[in-house]
Amino acid sequence: MPDSIKIDFSHKQSAHCENGVVSNLMRHNGFEVSEPMVFGIGSGLLFSYLPFIKVNFAPVFTYRVMPGLIFNRFAKRVGMKIKREKFSNPQTAKERLDSNLKNNNPVGLQVGVYQLPYFPEEYRFHFNAHNMVVYGKENDNYLISDPVMEGVTTLTEKELEKVRFAKGAFAPKGHMYYPIEFPKKLExxxxxxxxxxxxxxxxxxxxxxxxxxxxxxxxxxxxxxxxxxxxxxxxxxxxxxxxxxxxxxxxxxxxxxxxxxxxxxxxxxxxxxxxxxxxxxxxxxxxxxxxxxxxxxxxxxxxxxxxxxxxxxxxxxxxxxxxxxxxxxxxxxxx
Amino acid sequence: MKKDEVPQDESNLASANIKDMVYAVDENGEYTTELSTGWAPKTIALDNAIQIIEERIADAKKRVLENKTSPIEYYMEVHKMDLQILASYVGFWKWRVKRHFKPSVFKKLNNKKLQKYADLFEITIDQLKNIDA
Known part of the structure; x- marks a missing residue:
């Protein structure tokens, strides 16, 4: 792999990470779809009370559907195919990511927040359903488009490996995803x-x-x-x-x-x-x-x-x- | 919520230069987005949650010093983990981790096991054995 790959990817901040990744990946592939559109088509809205799951020593109250569901439903409903890969071996996960970048393909990643260095300490909890796009690599640094951030950022190989292989509930297991098939026209x-x-x-x-x-x-x-x-x-x-x-x-x-x-x-x-x-x-x-x-x-x-x-x-x-x-x-x- | 009513309260987001994106309605009734520096009701909730973690850390520390638990439990609290998360990181069953909380068992742990915990907490074995080190 050459020292530097930078895919021409336009970062746009969104309120929510999953909508944002989908919306940004869609735009990269020539389809302008807003964050609310992704959220609505993917039936993201919900309320659910999960007394048997404890996060930070309190039950879970969620205002949205399970992680991953928004993109899956959105893709199905607009006639798009997504490829999803999970890994048990961090080395393979890294190689697959690198080869996608080499093919000029920005990918979505599911990561844990606890070890995300650019988040404020107070926000770093063991929450494993955060999403970001990797759109390049410069030397040891991956180029990161995190939809909840105003601008783009970077993570070292080691840092990215840590967040991709965070443990606990919803452990990402290196989860990487990207669209592989698009409809001719978005209906x-x-x-x-x-x-x-x-x-x-x-x-x-x-x-x-x-x-x-x-x-x-x-x-x-x-x-x-x-x-x-x-x-x-x-x-x-x-x-x-x-x-x-x-x-x-x-x-x-x-x-x-x-x-x-x-x-x-x-x-x-x-x-x-x-x-x-x-x-x-x-x-x-x-x-x-x-x-x-x-x-x-x-x-x-x-x-x-x-x-x-x-x-x-x-x-x-x-x-x-x-x-x-x-x-x-x-x-x-x-x- | 109207765009000009989006709260701009002080919060810990500023330390990392992050702003929260919220959806609000502009003067023509059209939805748009606005960045927010924070909102007091959630800042207080977050502060309270952090205070609970600090209390748990202090309590664990006290029990380590009283020889009622091992430093592993203390470091688990420092890293905002629970038994489930800790066990999945070190790759032991939950009941085994719980056993390692017993000071008598902890004293007999071999370096290989101790190193696993030390690596996870990003400290040395010495620091793991002595929480004041």
Whole structure:
């Protein structure tokens, strides 16, 4: 391999890493698709409560689908093929990456954040579903386009190996992926409809841990927390909800604003004004999630364990759940 | 959220020159993006989470000094790991790692095993054996 390879790749920041990698890889291959479009077609929006998985000593509350799912669904719906490779041997993983770069092919990588040197120390947790693009190599340095960063960056061979082979939940195992087959023309219309339908279905699913039912369940749990697990743990759990809702990559309001942006764009593509109005409604729902975060933070800021505070935010969550339930029923009919 | 309402609070993102991208609506009702330096509700949540980790580290340290656990548990906390993550990094079963938390077992560990932990925590075996070193 020559000392230096730099693929002509345009980096564009996005809110969320997975959408961003997909959107940037698509643009590199001549298809302009926005981040919200990727997110909406890939049915990225969700709410799910996973009490049996603990991250940072608190249960998982997620506002989006499982890692990898957005790209898979997006690809399927627009008629594109992705090649995915995982490795048990870091050396093979490196060789496969290098040979792709040599072939002028920028690739997506799944990595762990804990050992990512350019992240602030406080953000480095054992979270293994981060995504980035590698678009070249200069001497010992890989050229990295990390979608949540404003500009491009680099990682040494050793650093990249560490993050590619991070361990723990969702261990990336060197996971590398890139599109290999494209449609002649991108048909967004049918893909958008399929994407929306699935989100409506998931959000109104009759199962307790997914969609609006899960929001209602969490609301019920919050009322019981101060008594059942004590104020300290209750506040830690509340903090976890807010962090998962607002941490880097959600675009604010637990992905609800990105979804609002998607509906707005979709209304233009499909020439459907009802979706434009629904986009406005989604924005309001996002605002309600933000209000919830503000009120929840008041509780854990003051470390108060008073039950009325918890009841108040539980009421807020219940109201959001009801709003989202009505919203996704309307959205389904608007298609 | 309106574009001009995107919070620009102080946060630890600034130390790494990172800004958060959020979606917001401009004056014409069109969605656009805006960079945010941070937002207090999540900064407080993050600070609290870090404080919990610090408490866990201090507690582990105390128990190491009282000979109630081995330094492996202390370093596990320092690296924000739990048993599951630690076990998968060193390639031992969870119950074996837990056994290595026992001071009596830890004292008898051979250098090969100690080196595995030391490599993971990026320290020397001496530092692993003596947390104040």
């Amino acid at each position: 967004l219309e049918t893909a958008i409809i399929k994407g929306i339908k699935q989100t409506c279905r998931d959000m109104t699913a009759p199962v307790p841990l997914v969609g609006v039912k899960a929001i209602k369940l969490v609301s019920k749990k919050i009322r019981k927390w101060p008594k059942k697990i004590g104020p300290k743990k209750a506040n830690h759990y509340l903090g976890q909800i807010v962090r998962m809702q607002e941490e880097i990559g959600t675009g604010g309001g637990g992905f609800r604003y990105i979804y609002g942006a998607f509906l707005q764009e979709a209304s233009k593509v499909l020439n459907n004004p009802a979706l434009f109005d629904l986009s406005k409604e989604m924005t309001q729902i996002g605002d309600q999630w933000r209000d919830f975060a503000v009120d929840a933070s008041r509780i854990y800021k003051n470390r108060s364990g008073q039950a009325d505070g918890y009841n108040k935010i539980a009421d807020q969550l219940e109201a959001i759940a009801n709003k989202e339930e009505a919203f996704f029923k309307k959205l389904k009919k608007a298609l």
